[in-house]
Amino acid sequence: MAAQAVALPGELHSWQGEAKLAAERPIDQPSRTLTVTTLISTWRNALLAAAAFAILGAPAHAARVIEEHPIAIDGQPGRYFRLHDTEAQEGAQVIVVVSGSGCAEFGSRLPYFFEKYPAPVDVYHLEKPHVGKGATGEPGTCSPAFEQADNLQRRVRDTLAFLEQQPVLARSAPRGIALVGFSEGGRVAPIVAGRSGKVGWLAVAGKGGMRQSDGFLVFADRGVAPYANPSSRALLEKQFAAIAADPSALDKSFFGHPYAYWSSHLFHDSLPDFARLDIPVVVAMGEKDESEPIESGRALKDFYKRHPDKPFRFIEYEGASHGLQRGDRRHVQDFVASLAGWIRNDPRAFDER
Incomplete structure (x- = not known):
């Protein structure tokens, strides 16, 4: 089986998104003085240049x-x-x-x-x-x-x-x-x-x-389903004994898993x-x-x-x-x-x- 790769959103995508949002944000109204307009334009260009540098020049974590x-x-x-x-x-x-x-x-x-x-x-x-x-x-x-x-x-x-x-x-x-x-x-x-x-x-x-067996009993005592309903402490203890008596069984199940699984984990x-x-x-x-x-x-x-x-x-x-x-x-x-x-x-x- 050859290696299969799927590219996921990473830092490059984030930088591109931020650059797009920055470009779409309204700057200031053109009724400002020439000095303020020039300053805004300078800052805008600097920000876009920085964003472009980050996209093109940022090392490493592209994807x-x-x-x-x-x-x-x-x-x-x-x-x-x-x-x-x-x-x-x-x-x-x-x-x-x-x-x-x-x-x-x-x-x-x-x-x-x-x-x-x-x-x-x-x-x-x-x-x-x-x-x-x-x-x-x-x-x-x-x-x-x-x-x-x-x-x-x-x-x-x-x-x-x-x-x-x-x-x-x-x-x-x-x-x-x-x-x-x-x-x-x-x-x-x-x-x-x-x-x-x-x-x-x-x-x-x-x-x-x-x-895990003790944890199930804690749930039963607290009234948490399904350990307390439809099961119960008495039923769980009976089930635990059955699993311990037949620990390799694959044809008997409890809570969706065979006994062979439970015998290795429960106790x-x-x-x-x-x-x-x-x-x-x-x-x-x-x-x-x-x-x-x-x-x-x-x-x-x-x-x-x-x-x-x-x-x-x-x-x-x-x-x-x-x-x-x-x-x-x-x-x-x-x-x-x-x-x-x-x-x-x-x-x-x-x-x-």
Whole structure:
């Protein structure tokens, strides 16, 4: 499969838009004196010249491009996506993103998440095995091959292999890569960070430090659907026992996933994964997260309070959802954009949120 590139709006487009708006703005009425008219004309010409210089002479970040590439992981064909700014490779922080659950194609959506991230950007994402091109992930569309490969251990193994096989990642210096995990990826990423010496920063969104099974019970006790209705604490505990008794089953399902998937995720304790890390960690959650209770993030925050020697930040977005969205405000884009300053050790990186 040849690399495929799609140009996205970038700084060049912004400069062109600003130049067009500047040219269309009314100047002043011609009843001014000659001196004022001349001054206005001079300033107008200077502004347009500056805009033209910026368009033609500005280096580096002309366009943001998403590419798709083939890769073989453990002998199996796969694909990965790369998002980068053309002609702007020097100084770009390498970032690897681990996506959430389901069989929807994620890599093609990278531009959305990094829309506000300052140039230069250099982001990589390994698509899950057996995710079709343009797959929407609608219920009932995940293939049997996908479901067979969809478990926590496989995701960790594939991500570690990706770090060693993709040419840019393979050449990365120790602790040179920033690892970002969204939702379920926030359970995968801490494990990977603890096993790979290439990872120097860990950022997680929509995931905390609580076992997923315990989080579901918190929702049930709070009366949150569907954990409390149509399900309940008693029904959930019964379901958990059934999954634990038949952990490899692909023909039995719960909340849209087979038992084999749930057995690898539900009971995994992420606190030891975080505990073994000695790299900077930041975790962001929405206060009104409907998939992972905010108590999970606060539990992780409490854990790090007991270990003040470990660099950690917890960002709680008031009123925001699992996707860090509150109304029209897309906090996930704010969070991702703030990672640039955080990686540079800027203590004010997340102040504007």
